[in-house]
Amino acid sequence: MKTDDNNIIRPTLPEPTLRRLPWYLAYVTRLKHDNVEFVSSTQIAKEISVDASQIAKDLSFLSIKGKTRIGYEVAQLEQELTDFLGFKQGHNAFMIGVGSLGGALIQDSGLIQYGLNIVAGFDINPKLVGKSINGVPIFDIAQLAEQQRIYQASIAILAVPVESAQNVTNQIVDAGLKAIWNFTPSRIRTDNRIVVQNTSIYAHLALMYNRMSVNGEK
C-alpha cells in the first residue's frame, strides 16, 4: 500500500486489517438483523476466530469507541464499517467482456449494494454489441475511449478470455480508467498509477481441489 506522509487524509490501513474489516461487517450485519444492540470485541473474536486484542486494534482505525463492559453499538459499528470500506460511496464501472462471467456479474445486484455501479459493458461479439443486459448498454470494445469521455468510469471489471487480457488492459489504461478488477486468471501489466485487484475465481478452484485431494487421501 502506498503512503505519502505529506497529504494523506485517510489513514493507510495495514492490508490484513483491511481484509478483516469485511468479516466484522458481515457479523454485525447479522447481529443487527437479529436485533442485537451491543457487541464486545470478545464476542466478535469468538465468532470470527481472530484474537480480541487484534479486533480492538483493527477497530481503533475507525472513529468509533467501544464502551467498557458494554462494547460497541451494533448499528453504529455497521454504519462506520460500511462508510469506511467505501460501500456507501458509488463507483462507476465498465464491464469489459460480457461473456459468461461478465454477463453474470452484470446481473448480480449485490455489487450495487457494495457501491459498484456498472454503467456500461464492452465486448467484441456482434450479437451483444448494441444490446443491453439488465438495462446496461453493451458497446463495441473499440468505443471504450469514446464512451469513457461520456461515462467517466473509474473502474474496469476485466472478464475477457486470457488471450486478450493484456491487450484489453492496455486499452483500459489508455482510456484513463483508474482501477482494474481482474477476474481473469492472467497476470496483467499496467503502469503503477493503476490499481489492480485480482479476483481469479478459477484459480481459487484449483486451491480448493488441491486441498480436497490432500484431505481425501488421508
Added chain:
Amino acid sequence: MKTDDNNIIRPTLPEPTLRRLPWYLAYVTRLKHDNVEFVSSTQIAKEISVDASQIAKDLSFLSIKGKTRIGYEVAQLEQELTDFLGFKQGHNAFMIGVGSLGGALIQDSGLIQYGLNIVAGFDINPKLVGKSINGVPIFDIAQLAEQQRIYQASIAILAVPVESAQNVTNQIVDAGLKAIWNFTPSRIRTDNRIVVQNTSIYAHLALMYNRMSVNGEK
C-alpha cells in the same frame, strides 16, 4: 495445508506455488492460442513478473522437464498444468443460495471448463423452488440432505445472505459434503474435515476502493 507422510500420493504443494500455477496456465493458454511451440522459464518470468528460478522450481512439481535452450513444450505444459490443477476432473457441486450472485454463477459456463459441474441449486424462495436455471433444478434448502443422497456432490458453493451463512453451513456439513466455496463475506465455522475456500468478492471491492482512495490523494 495438511500433510500426512504415511499415505500421500500426490505431492503437497506450497500454497504460493499453487497460487502461481494458474498464472502460468493462463500464459501458456495464450501462447498455444498464438501457435507458439516452446517457452522458457525466462520468458514466463518476464511476462508474469515472477523470478525465473522460482518458476523452474514451481514447475519441477509437475512431471514435465524443460529442454536446455528450448524450454518447455507449450502444448504439453498446458496439458500438465490443467491436469495437475484438477481442471480436467469433474467435481459435482451444489449452488446454495440462488439469489443474485448464485443465479449468476449458475449461468457462468466458465466454471464447467474448470471442472466444476453445478448439478442442483437450493434456495428458500418459493418463486425459485421447483424451477430450473440453465437446466439446473432448484430445490428447497430443506431437501439438501435428501438430494445429496441422490447427487453425491462434493462441493457446496455458498452464496446466501450473511445472516444465514453459518446456519446453512451447518446443514451442508450435516449433509456430508466435503468442501465449501464460500462467496459470502462471512467467516464460517466448520469441522476440520471440511475444506473451506473463501472467495469474498465484495471484500475484494473494499481492498480496491481503499487503494484507489490512497492513490487519489497523492
